[in-house]
Amino acid sequence: MINRQNSPRPVVRASALAAALVLGLAAGPSVPAQAEDLTLVETGSTLLYPLFTVWASEYARTHQGVHITTNGTGSAVGLEQAISGAAQIGTSDAYMSDSQQRRTPEIINVPMAISALTVNYNLPGLNAANLKLDGPTLAAIYAGTIRQWDDKAITALNPGVALPHNDIVPVHRADGSGDTFVFTQYLTFSTPSWEDSLGYDTSIAWPEVPGAKSADGNLGVLQVVQQTPYAITYLGVSLHGEIAKAGLGTAMLKSYSGEFLLPTPETIAAAAASLTPRTPADERLTLVNAPGANAYPLVNYEYAVVSTRQASPATAEAIRKFLLWAIAPDETNEKYLDDAHFIALPAHIWVLSHDQIEAIH
Template sequence: MLLLMVSGYALAQSVTLRGAGSTFAAPIYTQWFAEYKKETGVSVDYQAVGSGAGINALKNRTVDFGATDAPLTDSDLKQMPFPVVQIPTLGGAVVMTYNLPGVGSGLRLTPEIIADIYMGKIKKWNDPRILAINFIKNLPDLPIHPVHRSDASGTTYIFTSFLTKAVPEWAKQIGSGKSVSWPVGIGGQGNPGVTANIMRTKGGFGYVELAYAIQNHLPLASVRNAAGNFVTPSVTTTNIAIGQYIGALKKDIRTPTVYAPGVNSYPICGLTYVLIYQHGGSNPGPVTKLFSWAMGEKAQEMGEKLYYAPLPPSLIKLNLAALKTVQGAQVAIGP
């Protein structure tokens, strides 16, 4: 019996799962996978290469799972070699941050101002439209240097989905997607690349996942939501926003959660997803066991400590049911 137990643990230690994709989710995935190895001996080699590259890696069958903040569309699904199960793992906020000496968090921005900065129409930090909605009146006479993603990005998908929903002119001229044709700006690879460009550029302005801004001591803008209130990004305001879409998410787990109704909803947020082949994929048992573990209370609390929004119980239940549809699934928790 002892020999069998030792052999079983050695087998678990020998498993290395491979994943690639989202930089948005990389901070929590790094912690999750380290903790999971401690508990089970299973290693996870996760490459934070961006959502687009993660989807391509799964399509090319070079990984056991992909990770994306832009769920696969019906058209995307048809291009995959096997049916794909996509489950959200957590929610998160995309924040507007900036490099303005002497200016901390709390700068107010509207969807229209953000759109016009990225369309090259607002070029200075002391533009009258910015000054008009802010209590901070000493904004510097500095050029705004907008920073965007240079790679196919789920963070860009969330950000441009927000602008598309909130600003008709943006919807007409630019639209939404993992990649768009940016009229102006500096490109950065991944959330780390955008963060680094903002930090090194006086007057820099861009969008990153909340944890990247907090960990790098960058200020956070308050963004006007659909109810007309200026809301600061946080776990609470992200949870409130996602909660507005629970009914729609039960019908289609891919439903965008941007520009949600509600007085306290933060308007630029979304879910981050993992993609697993329903059949035909590699290591389906260990992969489904890993992500059913991620649905547990401990893993979700770890996410909250890193400024991600834990999933509501109704979505966790849907996720566990979806994981069970994977051929060879090993679901670790739940009914």
């Protein structure tokens, strides 16, 4: 069980950053087509899956000879299969733990974009409202010590809202999930009792709460909540369209600085900006509960987890070129990110990701 954030590291100098950006732009979109057919297998994050599927399709369309299969299996599977070699690219909302990294130093965690989670609920008559919630209240709901929607802790955060006296149905991921990793980090960092008893990981021993439910994948969880009045859950922001179509409510979450915020491009970017200077060279760092004004608390890097030691030079080259293309700072990629409600890597993080990708051989 992981319970601490990584330590700050130095920031890259501006001159080195500019030079690296120029080199990266030259190496990115102008990549030539592959001379032979290659298939790369990606598996993992269901939050990143919609964006990664677009990337794979567009790359194959413009780069003959390279095919990329995508699979939304959950971040834990993405990590496992990247480490075992069953997939060339694992995707995850969670970075590898220190113990995993020590056992497999050849595996790198490469941020590809910045994303967020939303807290959503199916509260009849109130789904159009953005209820205010904080970490301790959510921790108490998932621990089973807050059981009704009109509990005094929730009403105190939402004065004037007529909350029903109905049991809350907490819903969580059944599979190993980076979404669970990020959500339970928020509970851990904001609630000492949760940190002392449960902590955070891609899978945890969820407390037994009467009526609680679970499901695999973001879509599975969304379907359960849609079908269950008075349910609450956490979902990847890339499902924003499906969340809206299902008519679910979205909570305003209390940030580290005490503001209640919705996930918007501005609040996600503010959270990332406050912590990206601390990102170490291996890029394993949480962005959850970032300090500073207007910083939404449930923000994370979306990782490609890859071995630097590939089976052949051709495979290594194909992976390098695809990943560099996917993070290229151009208008086309910005549109892909916007459509998924993700934001692009800040320049400093782009340089770190670029350097990690170049180590694949």
